[in-house]
Amino acid sequence: MSLKNKVKRISISLPPDLLYAFDELTKSIGYERSRAVQIAMRNFIASYYWVRDQKSIIGALLIIYDHEIRGIVDRIIDVQHKYSDLITSSMHVHLDERKCLEIIIVKGVTSNVKKLFEEIISIDGIINIATNIVAA
Numbered sequence: 001m002s003l004k005n006k007v008k009r010i011s012i013s014l015p016p017d018l019l020y021a022f023d024e025l026t027k028s029i030g031y032e033r034s035r036a037v038q039i040a041m042r043n044f045i046a047s048y049y050w051v052r053d054q055k056s057i058i059g060a061l062l063i064i065y066d067h068e069i070r071g072i073v074d075r076i077i078d079v080q081h082k083y084s085d086l087i088t089s090s091m092h093v094h095l096d097e098r099k100c101l102e103i104i105i106v107k108g109v110t111s112n113v114k115k116l117f118e119e120i121i122s123i124d125g126i127i128n129i130a131t132n133i134v135a136a
Helices: 016-029 033-049 072-082 110-121
Strands: 056-066 087-094 099-109 126-135
Touching: 016 033, 033 126, 056 072, 056 110, 072 110, 099 110, 110 126
Parallel strands: none
Antiparallel strands: 056 099, 056 126, 087 099
């Protein structure tokens, strides 16, 4: 039997309020606790997978910025052009009179996506940036 087909039992310690909230949510979406823990663990691994170098990943960068900062849109576009080999798509969303959301879909090697991330976050006027990265 391969390792993928075996199931391992584990024991973990949790604060009661965390377990209660987890169980309530799990019930409301119709999952068994074990299935929900598996999903949570996969999401945790996926969230941090991209910190490993030289792995192939796909995902999205979600960038909120103040579009009234002089030249910010041009700088964001310039960075996207510089990394066009990683970017498969992007979408622009107006959040309010000043703030915009740029969603950049990426596919490539971790180290290159990190460079893109670092260049974007260094732009003045970036309010927040989040990633949703998974293994390719």
